[in-house]
Amino acid sequence: MLILFFSAAAVVTITISMYSFTANLLKQRLNQRVLAIISTASLLFSPEEIKELRELGPEASLKTPTYRSVVEKLQQLKRANDRMTFAYIWAPSEKPNIMTFIADADVIALRPSLNYDIDEVTEDGFPGSEYDITGIRVFEDGSVNKGPTVNQEIYKDRWGLLYSGFAPIKDEYNNTIAYLGVDIDVTDYNHLVKATYLPFGIITIILMLILIGLTIAFLRLWGGRIELLRELDRQKDELLGIVSHQLASPITALRWDLESLFDDYLTKIGNDGRKTLEEMKQSTVNLADLVSMILDVSRIQLGKVKIDKKPLELTAFFEEMIHVIEPGAKEKKIIFTSKLPAAFPTANLDRRYTRMTIENLLTNAVKYTPEGGKVNFVVSIRDGHVLCEVRDTGCGIPKKDQEKIFGKLFRASNIQNSVDGNGFGLYVAKGAVESQGGKIWFESEEGKGTTFFVDLPLKDDINHSADEGHGGWVTQLKAAIHL
Template identity: 30%
Template sequence: MAVNKQQKFAKDFWPYVYRVVATVIITSQLIVLLVIAVILYLFGFYETNLVAFAAILLAEAVLGTVSSVAIYKLVAQPMKDMLAAVIHVSGEPTATTPPNPNDARYEQTGFKDVLQTIYGLASSDSDKHTTILSSATDAPAPITAPVPAVKLAATMLENALNETNCGFVVMNHQRNITFANKAAPLSVDTNGVTSLSLIFNGRETLDAWLEECDKNAVHAEHTWSRIADKLPEEDNRRFFDVIASYDKGAESEVVLSLIDRTHLYEVSEQELDFIAFAAHELRGPITVIRGYLDVLEDELKDVLKDDQIELFHRLTVSANRLSGYINNILNTSRYDRRHLKMHLAETTVNEVYDTIKDDMKLRASAQNRLLAINIPSDLPTIAGDTASLSEVFGNLIDNAIKYSNEGGSIIVSAAQKGDMVEIYVEDHGIGMPTSVIGNLFQKFYRSHRSRETVAGTGIGLYISKAIVESHGGNISVRSEDGRGSTFTVSLPTYTSVADKLKAGDNSNEGLIEHGEGWIKNHSMYRG
């Protein structure tokens, strides 16, 4: 129902409280001052020591006001938090952040249960009653449906959900599954415990998101695309777009909608299998071509004209780019099959970049771009697989070159941030809108604009993210449409992970955060 202009919001109550409290404090302090002044006057303080008389009154006024305000804040804070929770669940517009029941101070005082009750009552209110609106009064009249009708409606709803191809899963606060229809991807362990079976690549898993919600949110929603329920080699593999809804304190705290997109995604997955096979066969000829180009350029450099030398440069750049595409495809195939396992060694960012330095310079020169490298030599060492990290750096710099404007500059820099070394690849090209950034690291994703203007496969950033996360790091991007983008790769320093690497024979297993618990989260790093 719309709110008219004369209707008072619940949040308007608090300014009224402030006015009343301020009036009470001022009035009480004036009365106390008057009483003290009369007492001091009767004892002769006013006549014998006027300065002391004034000082006593001033000190009492200041201390009394400060103590009154402090006591008021201490006593009124719970009521203020409770009102903020009520305003939030009522849907009134407000800029105030709702109190989080999981805050430590609420758990210590027992106020957590009060907030959980408010959020829980608000969430379950619509489930308890069926309401109708009277045309005469426009007021809701609660009507409790008979128990048999409720059971009949529940049975009809359950039957309807079981007829759809979309999965629906409901979980309580303990993450126990309280309802799931037939289409939901479930698994049962040896103890007979039912759990959700989904494969989340990387760290952006459902359980990680829910942990974040438990700490910081009251209501939240999140979507994942292209989530499989089985590994590539398993039969009857399905793909889902997963929509998770979170409602803190509700009986059904987590509701998952799993939209079956198998018919859309399995085609590209089958194409990837074929492409991976073809790419594997093409690696040999491409390696030979690159070798012959290097030999010919070296042997003919004394007789080649400038334009012929430039032609050789362009051929070399193209051959290297094709080789990079092939490597990306093969790595993506391994990544999806959980075989992105590697051994890490102590190295530096400069040593990694040196392996692709000449290639990057050629690519930038061929595209008429300015490439500036500013990597300090005194950065701490990192734990890395040089070949894999060079592929990441190459992907990011190559993208910056492709999406820059003619004559544009690309800046590669690095800096230490705590136990991490951050590498930045910055361009001032076409940039990206916010709607694109959210999908940027998904497999095969390419925006409509990039598909029309720039060639590519849509898997370079996907595999770059996999490689960086397999090093215990992360990759992110900041971008503004029309003004350029900055990609940031964060990698742990060698000293911060040396003990874990030594314990695992330099394997990256110890650096990976594996999903555990109530969700069957296949980790792609275990091979």
């Protein structure tokens, strides 16, 4: 949807830009036309004619051939340009921002003595009448004195939409003595500009429809690919489960055979044979643990974990794990301490998954804590829950990795190349805890250590499946992985 939004915004922006470019082009053509008219027309009037009419004054100038000549030129200019509404000559007055009319193409019939036969006349442009030029930009900024120019603003009055052009009339000393002005009716131009809305609007709609169609097609294609990936992922998990299950039986049998061989022939073989058998036994144990872990990952991924909650005596349960961890800690010269309550209430937990979780956290704490460091294991009972804390002074988890630490196959960046691991442990631990209605979280600072917390309810009469515990964790996890 974000792609669609930005694409639509781009289409609208491009369309508006194209429309603005077209409107500006039409405006430039209009400017060129008005400038061409006013530039050519200004050459028809000589400074001597204008000086004579100004010196005679409004009343006296009306009876002169010069006045008749100037007005006829203005009328000729109007006839040559069918869209020209007014043509006139102004001269500056002594009042600020006030111009006086010298001649106008439309007022000559005001004096019957001149024998002009015009049906309708106006007083506005009569010689000597005043006109306020306030607001006409080319006069305010003085650009009209530099040469022919246009007033960029289109204005509307009772004669229609008008666009004005002006040209200075200068004497032999290059002083401006008057201004030739023309007003062009630009109603057709305005209609033309508005008419461009339609094609550009149609173009926009067509482009939007094409864009929406492409987006829908893309989303359908993407959805098909997502479904295919989900199906492949599901088949992969099923295959992984089948392979792990098939591997588990022969590995277990091999392990027990080695145990039997180790017990029966320990006294009959030399030190080298004993060492070889011990290595084989340990390798088989490690392989069995890995297969078991992969099988758990597959079950969690497929939502097929079955939680088998039974009464569990916690004192013996935790003491057993402590005895398993202590030798490894002692070998690395790590100070391992533990604190358990004096007595535990009866708990209803899945023994295998609970042990796997706590033992994994303790093993990791020892593994990632350097020689001479500390690992502390504390168990407490709070409000019907058992809370386990595993605290170490190890390498810690980098802040950038903390959000992903429970992800499948993810390992923190500061230990990837220095400590062996497969990235399954915390993923399975989270699934095991949340499938029982519990919570797992941690606090960590890189270089200083990590503390993991596991909170499990002691009592639960319902046998949860992996997808029933704690808000359907497996379903949420699968959705997150697929997305």
